[in-house]
Every structure is written in C-alpha cells, then in structure tokens.
Amino acid sequence: MTFKPAAWPRKLRSQEWFGGDSRDHIYHRSWMKNQGLPADLFDGRPVIGICNTWSQLTPCNAHLRDLAERVKHGIYEAGGLPLEFPVFSTGESALRPTAMMYRNLAAMDVEEAIRANPLDGVVLLCGCDKTTPALLMGAASVDLPAIMVSGGPMMNGWFRGERVGSGTALWQMSEDIKAGKMTREDFLEAEQAMSRSPGSCNTMGTASSMASMVEALGMALSGNAAIPAVDSRRRVMSHVTGRRIVQMVKDDLKPSDVLTREAFQNAIRTNGAIGGSTNAVIHLMAIAGRVGIDLTLDDWDTFGRDVPTIVNLMPSGKYLMEEFFYAGGLPVVIKRLGEAGLLNRDALTVSGDTAWDQVKDAVNHNEDVIRPAGEPLAKQGGIAVLRGNLAPKGAVLKPSAASPHLLTHRGRAVVFEDIDDYKARINDDDLDIDETCVMVLKMCGPRGYPGMSEVGNMGLPPKVLKKGITDMVRISDARMSGTAYGTVILHTSPEAAAGGPLAIVQDGDMIELDMPNRRLHLDVPDAEIARRLAAWENPVVPPASGYARLFHDHVQGADTGADFDFLVGCRGNAVPRDSH
Numbered sequence: 001m002t003f004k005p006a007a008w009p010r011k012l013r014s015q016e017w018f019g020g021d022s023r024d025h026i027y028h029r030s031w032m033k034n035q036g037l038p039a040d041l042f043d044g045r046p047v048i049g050i051c052n053t054w055s056q057l058t059p060c061n062a063h064l065r066d067l068a069e070r071v072k073h074g075i076y077e078a079g080g081l082p083l084e085f086p087v088f089s090t091g092e093s094a095l096r097p098t099a100m101m102y103r104n105l106a107a108m109d110v111e112e113a114i115r116a117n118p119l120d121g122v123v124l125l126c127g128c129d130k131t132t133p134a135l136l137m138g139a140a141s142v143d144l145p146a147i148m149v150s151g152g153p154m155m156n157g158w159f160r161g162e163r164v165g166s167g168t169a170l171w172q173m174s175e176d177i178k179a180g181k182m183t184r185e186d187f188l189e190a191e192q193a194m195s196r197s198p199g200s201c202n203t204m205g206t207a208s209s210m211a212s213m214v215e216a217l218g219m220a221l222s223g224n225a226a227i228p229a230v231d232s233r234r235r236v237m238s239h240v241t242g243r244r245i246v247q248m249v250k251d252d253l254k255p256s257d258v259l260t261r262e263a264f265q266n267a268i269r270t271n272g273a274i275g276g277s278t279n280a281v282i283h284l285m286a287i288a289g290r291v292g293i294d295l296t297l298d299d300w301d302t303f304g305r306d307v308p309t310i311v312n313l314m315p316s317g318k319y320l321m322e323e324f325f326y327a328g329g330l331p332v333v334i335k336r337l338g339e340a341g342l343l344n345r346d347a348l349t350v351s352g353d354t355a356w357d358q359v360k361d362a363v364n365h366n367e368d369v370i371r372p373a374g375e376p377l378a379k380q381g382g383i384a385v386l387r388g389n390l391a392p393k394g395a396v397l398k399p400s401a402a403s404p405h406l407l408t409h410r411g412r413a414v415v416f417e418d419i420d421d422y423k424a425r426i427n428d429d430d431l432d433i434d435e436t437c438v439m440v441l442k443m444c445g446p447r448g449y450p451g452m453s454e455v456g457n458m459g460l461p462p463k464v465l466k467k468g469i470t471d472m473v474r475i476s477d478a479r480m481s482g483t484a485y486g487t488v489i490l491h492t493s494p495e496a497a498a499g500g501p502l503a504i505v506q507d508g509d510m511i512e513l514d515m516p517n518r519r520l521h522l523d524v525p526d527a528e529i530a531r532r533l534a535a536w537e538n539p540v541v542p543p544a545s546g547y548a549r550l551f552h553d554h555v556q557g558a559d560t561g562a563d564f565d566f567l568v569g570c571r572g573n574a575v576p577r578d579s580h
Contacts, residue, residue, distance in 0.1 A: 075246055079246060178462045210283060217259060222359060441478060442477065445497055
C-alpha cells in the first residue's frame with residue numbers, strides 16, 4: 001500500500017461550476033438553489049454524486065431510493081453536499097433481449113453523467129447483475145473518487161419447508177415439470193415463495209457474485225456484499241459509505257489507486273472460494289480494461305484454478321445469502337484466503353486500510369456455511385478455462401456447479417443452429433439424443449443473440465429427464481445465469497457469429513471435454529474444419545441503425561470482456577467547457 005493522501009483543504013473540481021462571482025458561476029448556483037439549498041453548501045465543500053440505478057423495472061434495485069437517503073445522511077454529516085441522479089438501469093429479470101446488451105450503454109451513461117456534472121466524488125448504488133459492472137466501468141473511466149453500495153440480496157425463499165433459491169429453484173422446478181416430477185399447480189404455488197422481499201437473487205448468482213467481487217476488489221466497505229436488502233444493517237452500510245466518500249474526496253483516493261492487478265487477483269480467488277458466477281469473468285475483464293490492467297482468461301486459470309470453494313451456497317451448495325451473512329459473510333472468506341497465502345494482503349481498499357487489515361478479526365459463526373479450507377465444497381473451485389480447436393480463444397466452465405463424472409467426456413454432438421432451433425426441437429420425442437450426447441447451441445454470443453443472453457444452460461430434453469438424468473454436457477457461445485448449474489461450457493470464443501469454429505459443428509461430430517487438462521476438442525480433421533469454415537455463410541444480419549447497430553459494430557468478444565472497442569481505457573475527469 002503506497003497511497004499518499006492529497007493535501008486538504010484545496011480547490012475541488014466542483015468549484016469550476018460554483019466557486020466564483022462571474023455570470024456563469026451565479027447561473028450554476030442560482031439554478032441549484034431552486035431546490036432549497038442554502039448558499040453555504042457551495043462554499044468549496046465536496047460535492048458528491050449519488051449514482052442511482054433505482055427503477056421499478058429492475059426489481060432487484062427497487063428499494064435503492066431509501067438507501068440513497070441513507071447515503072445522503074452520511075454525506076451531510078461528513079460535511080459534503082449530496083446530489084442524487086439517475087442512470088440507465090439494466091434489470092436482468094425483464095429486459096430483452098438481455099440486460100448484457102445494455103451493460104455498456106449504462107456504463108456510457110454513468111461515465112458521461114459523472115464527467116459532465118459538478119462532482120468531486122460519487123457513490124454508486126447498484127444491485128441487479130449488470131448494474132454493478134456498468135457503474136464501476138463508467139466510474140473507472142472517469143477516475144474521480146468512487147465507492148459502491150450494493151442493494152443486498154432478498155431474504156430466503158421457503159416452499160413446503162425447503163429453501164427456495166431465486167433462479168436455481170426455477171431451473172430445477174422447470175426440469176421437474178418436464179420430467180413429470182412436479183405439477184404445474186405446485187409450480188405456480190412455489191412462485192409465491194421465490195421472491196418475498198426487496199433485493200437481488202438470494203443465491204450466489206451473478207448479483208451476489210458481483211457484489212462480492214466489488215468487495216474483494218476493495219471498491220466497497222468490508223461486509224457490503226452479503227447484508228440482506230431488508231436488514232437495518234444495509235441502511236447503516238449506506239450511511240457510513242456516505243461518510244466515507246467525503247474523506248475519499250479530501251484524500252483524492254480514486255479507483256485507479258484501488259483497482260490494481262493485485263486487487264483483481266484477489267477478486268479472482270474470491271470468486272473461486274464463493275463458487276461465484278461465470279459472468280464475473282466477463283465483467284471483471286471489462287472493468288480491468290477501463291483502468292489499463294491487462295487481465296486475461298489465463299489469469300482466471302492461473303490465480304483461481306486451485307482455490308477451493310468453501311462457501312456452501314446454491315447453486316453449488318445448499319444454503320442462501322441470508323445464512324452467508326449470518327455466518328460472517330465475505331470478510332470470513334477473504335480472511336481464509338489470507339490465511340492460506342492466497343490474498344495480496346497489502347492491496348488498498350476504499351476504506352483506506354489494506355485488504356488484510358479489514359478482515360483479520362473476522363469470525364466464522366457457521367462452518368457448514370463457510371467451510372474450513374480442509375473440508376471444501378469443491379477442491380478446485382474457480383473457473384476452468386478450456387481451449388482447443390473448438391475454442392481457440394477460450395471457453396469457461398464452473399467446476400463447482402458441474403457433475404464430476406462429466407468433466408471428462410466424449411460424446412456425439414446434437415446441434416442447435418440458434419435459440420429458436422433449440423426451442424422448436426428440444427421437446428420433440430423424435431430428437432436423436434441421449435444422455436451421452438453433447439448439446440451444442442450456436443449464435444448466442446455478443447453479436448449472435450444479440451447481447452449474449454443467459455441461455456447456455458439449455459434445459460435437457462424430456463426423453464432424457466424421464467430417465468432420471470439431470471445433467472449433460474452443453475456447449476455454447478452464450479452465458480448462463482449465475483443461479484444456474486450443470487456441466488455447461490460457456491463463452492466459447494470466437495463466437496459463432498464471428499466465424500468461430502463453433503459455427504461449423506455438425507450433428508454427429510464427436511466432441512471431447514477434458515476439464516482436468518483444460519481441453520475442448522472437436523474430433524474433426526483440420527482440413528475438414530478449414531473446408532467448412534471457408535464454405536460458411538454468416539446468417540446474422542447487422543441491425544440497420546440505433547444502439548443495436550452500435551453494439552453489433554463495436555462489441556468485443558467474450559474472451560476480453562465484451563466491452564465496446566472505443567470504451568476501453570480511462571478518459572479522465574477534466575472539466576468540460578462551460579455551457580454558456
């Protein structure tokens with residue numbers, strides 16, 4: 001930790017708008033005063049933006065207005081001026097074709113809103129999956145002092161005495177319907193138990209995974225990730241975060257000071273320890289690109305491969321986020337990593353302390369929820385990065401959510417040319433498929449879907465489910481929900497729509513998965529692969545105009561984070577020209 005706080009007092013950025021007696025200074029102040037703000041609030045104190053992704057269309061974030069008020073209390077207490085503003089909210093549950101298509105749009109909104117306004121620092125309020133990386137990407141590209149507050153997970157769901165994990169239970173129950181194990185009436189009854197409080201997914205899905213990544217990166221106060229949305233301590237976290245951002249502005253502690261390569265290594269290892277979402281791979285690489293850190297898929301294997309999964313949560317385990325919080329939450333996990341020599345202890349955090357200093361006194365209150373390192377849920381957690389002639393630029397698999405007997409497998413390909421082909425044929429009793437086959441789904445990557453939707457965890461055909469089979473090897477260029485499970489190979493790069501080898505896989509081709517050796521191989525001669533690629537014609541028609549066209553033309557591959565090529569990097573926080 002080499003950070004040296006800036007001198008205080010000093011002239012802040014916001015004073016370019018508010019600090020003088022010219023016509024323009026008076027113009028800026030006078031319009032702000034129509035909100036009832038006293039004159040002395042423009043005396044040079046830190047002006048703090050509260051970047052809020054509240055939206056009733058984003059159920060995970062629908063309670064963030066209350067948290068924003070708590071943040072304001074803390075900012076006022078610490079001597080700052082809080083100013084709340086809205087940004088585009090990427091809600092996973094309702095947004096089509098996928099929230100991932102709009103992550104970069106939200107990041108653009110955040111970046112430009114921060115830079116263009118009279119702000120000295122910002123509190124980022126997030127919750128649902130893509131709001132977390134979007135806000136951090138945008139803030140990192142401006143590099144003003146920033147700190148995150150997550151909305152927190154929902155309370156546990158319960159149905160007939162059993163825990164109901166948001167998302168995870170949905171996948172399980174929908175398969176049980178097809179297998180004849182559950183009635184539709186029971187399914188509809190269970191729906192009422194799935195989402196019974198404000199907050200994001202109560203499993204270790206992408207929302208909770210990304211909240212954990214933010215904490216592991218050092219961009220939120222310790223303990224932020226797991227506090228339930230409705231717990232009063234979530235409001236306390238918001239309040240003290242408001243206090244903290246004011247001091248961060250005085251010290252000039254910025255994202256670039258915290259988001260170091262060592263911080264990303266800590267996050268990768270933490271993701272393995274919690275059994276985190278495969279989506280974290282794409283999001284962390286996109287965030288790293290904004291601060292100039294060369295993070296690659298190989299880093300995920302290098303730093304995360306041998307990390308045991310010790311958090312016993314769905315979809316990998318049996319508990320939910322509520323129990324995780326009661327057990328001690330992420331500080332206990334980070335402490336375990338530190339004790340095992342798997343933590344860059346001196347990494348700086350937004351608290352001003354090191355990663356280790358924040359967690360060294362953490363106590364585990366339930367060793368079945370957060371297990372000892374010697375009794376892990378999975379000995380090798382993390383994300384397995386696969387390569388081979390089917391995935392020259394890599395593909396990912398989550399071992400802790402996969403079936404061990406399928407991690408080494410050779411099977412006949414059953415190919416679905418796109419998601420519509422899959423939906424049309426998967427329930428057909430005449431489909432030539434059994435549990436030894438490998439299901440292959442094309443055209444679901446960043447350009448192909450478009451946006452790279454969470455359809456990679458293809459439901460199994462009823463004829464297989466009725467045999468009692470619950471898992472098969474599945475391969476696609478899509479993503480899957482962090483709440484999902486199975487031996488699912490994702491993010492295959494280059495994607496089919498970019499002419500990757502996945503595009504030319506045919507029914508009957510043999511595919512080999514060798515997870516221990518990180519190999520994914522299409523057992524077709526090289527000459528035949530070259531012939532097929534030469535003859536292949538891309539079925540994707542570029543959108544004519546609008547954001548969809550911008551996305552199609554500029555999105556990068558999943559292997560580098562699926563950011564836009566022109567958004568990579570930090571564009572800084574220089575004050576723009578005045579408007580008059």
